[in-house]
Amino acid sequence: MFANGGFARRAETPMPSTPNRTDLVEGLHYLSMRDHVAGRIASGELKPGERLPSERRLQTDVGMARGTIREGLFQLEAEGVIYRKDRSGWYVSPPPVVYDPTRWEGFMSYVEAQGRRPATETLSKTEIPCDAALAQIFRRPVGAPMYLIRRRRYVDDRAVLVESIVVDAVTAPGLLEHSLDRSLTSVLKSHYNISVARNQVDMQPCALTREEAEALRVKSGLPGLSVVRTSYDAQGRVVEHDREFWRHDALKISVDIRVR
Amino acid sequence: MFANGGFARRAETPMPSTPNRTDLVEGLHYLSMRDHVAGRIASGELKPGERLPSERRLQTDVGMARGTIREGLFQLEAEGVIYRKDRSGWYVSPPPVVYDPTRWEGFMSYVEAQGRRPATETLSKTEIPCDAALAQIFRRPVGAPMYLIRRRRYVDDRAVLVESIVVDAVTAPGLLEHSLDRSLTSVLKSHYNISVARNQVDMQPCALTREEAEALRVKSGLPGLSVVRTSYDAQGRVVEHDREFWRHDALKISVDIRVR
DNA sequence: GAGTGGTCTAGACCACGGG
DNA sequence: CCGTGGTCTAGACCACTCT
Numbered sequence: 001m002f003a004n005g006g007f008a009r010r011a012e013t014p015m016p017s018t019p020n021r022t023d024l025v026e027g028l029h030y031l032s033m034r035d036h037v038a039g040r041i042a043s044g045e046l047k048p049g050e051r052l053p054s055e056r057r058l059q060t061d062v063g064m065a066r067g068t069i070r071e072g073l074f075q076l077e078a079e080g081v082i083y084r085k086d087r088s089g090w091y092v093s094p095p096p097v098v099y100d101p102t103r104w105e106g107f108m109s110y111v112e113a114q115g116r117r118p119a120t121e122t123l124s125k126t127e128i129p130c131d132a133a134l135a136q137i138f139r140r141p142v143g144a145p146m147y148l149i150r151r152r153r154y155v156d157d158r159a160v161l162v163e164s165i166v167v168d169a170v171t172a173p174g175l176l177e178h179s180l181d182r183s184l185t186s187v188l189k190s191h192y193n194i195s196v197a198r199n200q201v202d203m204q205p206c207a208l209t210r211e212e213a214e215a216l217r218v219k220s221g222l223p224g225l226s227v228v229r230t231s232y233d234a235q236g237r238v239v240e241h242d243r244e245f246w247r248h249d250a251l252k253i254s255v256d257i258r259v260r
Numbered sequence: 261m262f263a264n265g266g267f268a269r270r271a272e273t274p275m276p277s278t279p280n281r282t283d284l285v286e287g288l289h290y291l292s293m294r295d296h297v298a299g300r301i302a303s304g305e306l307k308p309g310e311r312l313p314s315e316r317r318l319q320t321d322v323g324m325a326r327g328t329i330r331e332g333l334f335q336l337e338a339e340g341v342i343y344r345k346d347r348s349g350w351y352v353s354p355p356p357v358v359y360d361p362t363r364w365e366g367f368m369s370y371v372e373a374q375g376r377r378p379a380t381e382t383l384s385k386t387e388i389p390c391d392a393a394l395a396q397i398f399r400r401p402v403g404a405p406m407y408l409i410r411r412r413r414y415v416d417d418r419a420v421l422v423e424s425i426v427v428d429a430v431t432a433p434g435l436l437e438h439s440l441d442r443s444l445t446s447v448l449k450s451h452y453n454i455s456v457a458r459n460q461v462d463m464q465p466c467a468l469t470r471e472e473a474e475a476l477r478v479k480s481g482l483p484g485l486s487v488v489r490t491s492y493d494a495q496g497r498v499v500e501h502d503r504e505f506w507r508h509d510a511l512k513i514s515v516d517i518r519v520r
Numbered sequence: 521g522a523g524t525g526g527t528c529t530a531g532a533c534c535a536c537g538g539g
Numbered sequence: 540c541c542g543t544g545g546t547c548t549a550g551a552c553c554a555c556t557c558t
Contacts, residue, residue, distance in 0.1 A: 031480075034481075067327075075467060075481040078467040078481060078482070078483050079466060079467035079481075080464075080465065080466070080467075096464065101515050101517065102362065102515065102517045104519070196519070197518060197519050198516070198517065198518045198519070199515075199516070199517045200514075200515075200516050200517075201513075201514070201515045201516075201517070202512065202513065202514045202515075203463075203512070203513040203514075203515075204340075204356065204511075204512045204513065205340065205465060205483065205485060205508040205509070205511075206339060206340070207335060207338040207339035207340075220291075221294075221335040221338060221339075222338070223338050223465065223483050223508075225465060248465040248483075249465070251464075251465075252462065252463070252464045253461075253462065253463040253464065253513070254460075254461070254462045254463075255361050255362065255459075255460075255461045255462075255463075255515070256458070256459070256460050256461075257361065257362045257458065257459045257460075257461070258457065258458045259364070259456065259457050259458065
């Protein structure tokens with residue numbers, strides 16, 4: 001298409017019906033470009049994890065300026081269909097993992113249950129003094145000792161989230177000496193007999209700032225999902241405060257609620 | 261870190277108050293541009309709902325090409341800080357509404373409870389034959405009569421979501437004759453004695469397709485949040501199947517879960 | 521070193537809105 | 540009508556990866 005002679009006139013069809021998913025012929029170049037690539041993915045020509053042709057290659061393939069090519073790629077990225085590795089190329093996204101905030105299984109469990117391969121990497125673990133914001137959350141004095149744990153988690157070797165966990169050092173003394181590359185909840189349970197009775201979870205679309213973006217090896221400013229979880233024990237004491245930043249295309253939230 | 265409890269965008273680097281020349285803080289122009297505008301919003305110079313200067317005006321203000329200006333604006337849009345009305349301009353986003361999928365109050369209730377002004381507009385209501393996908397969800401034969409309701413919902417006069425609701429026509433005969441501009445759940449309860457015992461809710465970042473984008477009067481392909489809810493009664497019968505597309509910047513999800 | 525995406529410029533024309 | 544954002548072109552240089 002758009003073979004020669006410049007521009008196939010934008011015939012802009014009036015769109016009477018409701019085609020919903022597959023928008024057919026579009027007058028806009030970046031949309032045809034998007035559909036061109038989406039078609040090659042849907043047809044199975046390009047499979048999850050595979051690399052797309054380079055932008056300059058696509059440019060000659062479809063005969064558009066590079067900016068227009070990129071506009072189409074950004075759309076597919078926003079849809080979660082493709083993702084990029086910085087300066088390496090564009091790749092077809094694998095399916096998202098399903099997360100149910102009302103369940104207690106940790107990341108390792110539910111990723112594995114979905115037939116994917118989870119991994120956790122501890123980026124840092126330090127003791128910090130409680131600042132004003134944490135003081136309010138934990139109801140502890142400013143300056144009280146806290147543990148700060150930063151971890152990166154993977155699904156099938158793709159980094160999907162970074163998180164910062166804060167735990168009251170008085171509640172779980174010596175926590176940092178344990179291995180934190182698995183479930184933190186189970187460490188708290190088995191070594192400190194702490195169990196969670198209540199979870200407060202907030203989720204919101206966000207943009208990944210430089211720190212998070214670097215940890216996920218993506219471009220700063222890409223859309224992400226922020227998940228903030230505060231866990232309480234039966235006495236209402238804060239056990240854990242966790243702030244996660246997910247790739248926006250890695251996660252699907254699913255909640256099943258029954259009236260009692 | 262954790263500087264404040266909210267989700268205001270976190271500055272990557274401190275921004276000097278004089279953005280004249282040699283902004284060495286960020287080597288990248290579109291990031292200084294982004295921070296320039298973000299600063300004017302944070303300082304209160306630009307308030308929620310207000311219009312930003314035009315792109316060409318910003319161009320002369322900060323001395324960059326228009327493409328670079330737009331790159332910065334897209335970042336702020338992804339962060340939910342600003343939004344655009346097609347060909348009208350860029351505006352400062354109002355704060356998001358909080359949605360708890362585990363609660364039963366409808367849209368009208370929880371928006372009002374947050375001091376905002378909700379509104380619902382019925383776009384269409386029709387009877388349709390059950391297709392294959394609906395047949396599976398409702399466990400009804402293909403071709404069985406169904407009601408399809410399309411609505412648009414507002415917060416403070418800004419359209420924030422469009423939804424398509426499907427209800428089994430046999431379960432709620434004559435449903436379309438009632439006013440659907442308020443809570444559908446309460447109509448089902450009061451006129452048909454149907455109450456919901458279980459909710460299955462799925463949420464996933466998505467890109468708004470043309471149909472949804474037009475209904476929200478935004479550009480096709482903008483990031484959004486897809487919320488699919490299926491409601492069941494005490495007998496496990498499907499009461500309602502609802503597919504919502506939200507502006508990505510209009511919503512914050514908050515769940516509070518207690519172990520029983 | 522070659523190739524990739526990331527950034528940036530300086531134009532242009534268009535469709536649509538009523539700032 | 541004029542101004543707006545939306546789209547598109549055709550270059551350029553850079554930082555980074557190693558496809």
